[in-house]
Amino acid sequence: xxxxxxxxxxxxxxxxxxxxxxxxxxxxxxxxxxxxxxxxxxxxxxxxxxxxxxxxxxxxxxxxxxxxxxxxxxxxxxxxxxxxxxxxxxxxxxxxxxxxxxxxxxxxxxxxxxxxxxxxxxxxxxxxxxxx
Amino acid sequence: xxxxxxxxxxxxxxxxxxxxxxxxxxxxxxxxxxxxxxxxxxxxxxxxxxxxxxxxxxxxxxxxxxxxxxxxxxxxxxxxxxxxxxxxxxxxxxxxxxxxxxxxxxxxxxx
Amino acid sequence: xxxxxxxxxxxxxxxxxxxxxxxxxxxxxxxxxxxxxxxxxxxxxxxxxxxxxxxxxxxxxxxxxxxxxxxxxxxxxxxxxxxxxxxxxxxxxxxxxxxxxxxxxxxxxxxxxxxxxxxx
Amino acid sequence: xxxxxxxxxxxxxxxxxxxxxxxxxxxxxxxxxxxxxxxxxxxxxxxxxxxxxxxxxxxxxxxxxxxxxxxxxxxxxxxxxxxxxxxxxxxx
Numbered sequence: 262x263x264x265x266x267x268x269x270x271x272x273x274x275x276x277x278x279x280x281x282x283x284x285x286x287x288x289x290x291x292x293x294x295x296x297x298x299x300x301x302x303x304x305x306x307x308x309x310x311x312x313x314x315x316x317x318x319x320x321x322x323x324x325x326x327x328x329x330x331x332x333x334x335x336x337x338x339x340x341x342x343x344x345x346x347x348x349x350x351x352x353x354x355x356x357x358x359x360x361x362x363x364x365x366x367x368x369x370x371x372x373x374x375x376x377x378x379x380x381x382x383x384x385x386x387x388x389x390x391x392x393x
Numbered sequence: 394x395x396x397x398x399x400x401x402x403x404x405x406x407x408x409x410x411x412x413x414x415x416x417x418x419x420x421x422x423x424x425x426x427x428x429x430x431x432x433x434x435x436x437x438x439x440x441x442x443x444x445x446x447x448x449x450x451x452x453x454x455x456x457x458x459x460x461x462x463x464x465x466x467x468x469x470x471x472x473x474x475x476x477x478x479x480x481x482x483x484x485x486x487x488x489x490x491x492x493x494x495x496x497x498x499x500x501x502x503x504x
Numbered sequence: 505x506x507x508x509x510x511x512x513x514x515x516x517x518x519x520x521x522x523x524x525x526x527x528x529x530x531x532x533x534x535x536x537x538x539x540x541x542x543x544x545x546x547x548x549x550x551x552x553x554x555x556x557x558x559x560x561x562x563x564x565x566x567x568x569x570x571x572x573x574x575x576x577x578x579x580x581x582x583x584x585x586x587x588x589x590x591x592x593x594x595x596x597x598x599x600x601x602x603x604x605x606x607x608x609x610x611x612x613x614x615x616x617x618x619x620x621x622x623x624x
Numbered sequence: 625x626x627x628x629x630x631x632x633x634x635x636x637x638x639x640x641x642x643x644x645x646x647x648x649x650x651x652x653x654x655x656x657x658x659x660x661x662x663x664x665x666x667x668x669x670x671x672x673x674x675x676x677x678x679x680x681x682x683x684x685x686x687x688x689x690x691x692x693x694x695x696x697x698x699x700x701x702x703x704x705x706x707x708x709x710x711x712x713x714x715x716x
Contacts, residue, residue, distance in 0.1 A: 269624075277657070341501060341529070374537060377539055385706055388716075392632070459578070615648075615711075620711060621713045
């Protein structure tokens with residue numbers, strides 16, 4: 262079955278991103294495919310390359326990166342939500358004349374259209390939210 | 394960053410050509426920007442540009458193509474409310490190019 | 505089901521969080537992709553539809569303005585949880601757009617009818 | 625037939641109430657994250673009957689809850705539920 266996940270929860274302040282990550286692993290382990298993981302709202306913070314929790318705590322953004330590498334996942338971060346919050350790749354950093362980019366290379370910035378497209382092609386679309 | 398000089402005023406554009414400060418828009422700005430795109434603005438262009446500005450003032454965002462076509466159809470009739478008509482006036486992406494010339498933000502919900 | 509339809513489920517009041525704006529942006533994008541979309545307002549989301557909003561003083565865009573453009577995006581079906589309205593002492597006349605009032609059974613039907621339900 | 629997931633603790637009663645309002649008789653409820661606290665005795669009567677009620681084991685264990693619920697599921701069980709139901713609706 263084809264799944265897409267929508268992550269609205271930020272990686273540290275709520276549990277939702279970790280739940281989504283575990284669900285994604287379980288999906289892949291049961292032989293299902295993940296068409297896309299779409300990060301929206303504060304969920305875009307999962308895409309940062311700079312998350313640095315203490316070494317004995319989970320690093321959720323790094324775990325997404327590892328999972329994406331292992332399974333060639335399409336991790337899409339909503340560009341409008343990300344740029345508003347100061348998460349951007351080299352291209353956007355240049356466009357907005359910022360000194361640095363901070364989106365991890367395993368993630369791609371794209372529009373909300375990618376969320377709708379994911380709905381059109383997936384058998385299940387599952388949202389992982391944090392409050393407000 | 395690119396700048397337009399019009400009547401002594403310096404108008405900053407972002408790297409896609411949209412105005413940095415939307416309040417600086419005036420018809421001469423549209424003419425300059427259109428000339429850069431190789432377009433000479435006619436009455437047919439202007440009625441769309443003013444419709445876009447009216448859309449923005451009512452709905453607080455720049456329309457995507459689909460609502461633009463529908464708004465044109467409602468305001469200016471069936472003949473003009475077609476994407477082919479708008480494509481002739483504003484080649485490429487009428488929603489994006491129209492917003493640029495009308496001094497509006499780049500539409501959010503484009504493909 | 506031949507056509508993929510999307511139900512956008514909203515439960516948050518406007519302005520205090522970005523939920524309302526973010527949900528509307530998703531809805532408008534559905535329309536751009538020509539996916540039929542229905543909006544369902546539950547809980548505090550019914551406050552999103554109140555008339556006479558004027559958020560300039562808090563530096564936000566007017567949600568009423570974006571809502572008025574929904575017909576141009578062919579988003580014509582706005583469903584409001586009847587019990588959420590009545591709990592808050594509101595009536596349909598206080599809302600900015602015509603809505604379809606729905607009860608529990610109708611909400612369950614909406615969820616069953618659409619291909620996907622996206623929560624905000 | 626829909627799988628509803630709910631991640632809010634009992635202090636957010638409106639979230640559960642709206643979820644229950646939207647549930648059809650054939651639907652199921654999966655409690656995740658702070659939603660598992662609803663399984664504590666004072667709240668239990670508000671929930672759907674066993675058979676339609678599931679909870680995520682890692683979240684129950686994490687919170688030190690002792691809960692007698694037959695249908696506890698692990699992550700793979702969550703996946704199975706999302707496959708066996710037509711769609712998933714998230715309440716948060």
